[in-house]
Amino acid sequence: MAIRVAADDSTTSDALSDLHALMRLLHDEYKTLDEGNVATYIPELANANPNHFGICIAAADGRTVAVGDCDVPFTIQSVSKPFTFGMALQHCGHERVWKHVDVEPSGDAFNSIELQNGTNRPHNPMVNSGAITVTALLQEHYGADTFDAILACFSAAAGRPLTIDQSVYESERRTGHRNRAIAHLLLNFGLVPDDAEMALDVYFKQCAILITCRDLAMMGATLANMGRNPISGDSVFDVPCVKDMLSIMFTCGMYDYSGQWAYRVGVPAKSGVGGGLMAVVNRLAGIATFSPKLDAHGNSRRGTEVFAALASRLGLHVFDCLNVGSSFLGVVLGTD
């Protein structure tokens, strides 16, 4: 199904139903893709229903198109990382964040126990070591209110009050020895304060925040709308922070698949082991998928394929020479 919509040959609502039809088609096509595995290293995540599958697009003006399981709650996991990074940039300052975390792709797994040669900083804020460091910076700023501040920020981005999945949080707190090792490595190099366990505890909580595929698309739409939630109008992130968040998502958001993702999909994105995947089409839309079976990199298997298909059908890649998708989405979403 090739979609070519020009501003003069389709009304917005025709184009919207074309988009809905394309999303239904992709949902049908990829629901039979049965590769990958549900995460089990956090025991509670092993209870995820592997059949859940949702695709949602939220425009920068807040209109949404959803197909499949878009209202099923799941934990945000690593999709939290660009948002806490944005909070740290905003509240601790660019310079301070930069001193603690670099912005280079690591080429290694998200949970690798390593720091950058020479500087001993985490490679970037999307891998666990960088994200725990960012949370520690937030902890220095907000003290005992850190998790509440994170929850309030994520809720403002999603446009509704979010909550935490207590059992996933406790499950990771009980079994997250690898992250505990990372936190203590960071402590060794002075990147987190003496109370590394406190920052780690907040990190586990931020990962256990419950969102839906629809929430995730709206959080992406908040970034596409330059940091302002499209429905409430609330300013969640300043414009320069959004630029930095999207940049780091583009280069590091898919871990050691980031290069292939940039090649195949070409939009800033972030994945989580709960099965969520969020991408941002600059100034136009947030797009999210939810499917809990993961590939070896920890990225949703179906999600990756749906995004590759959407990018190629709609021409979403930032370097797409025809820029078909951006103009298509512009027509559909009324931003032209």
Ligand code: DON
């Ligand atoms: O720290 C962890 O291992 C998890 N709470 C989050 C990891 C994650 O989501 C990796 N992303 N795909």
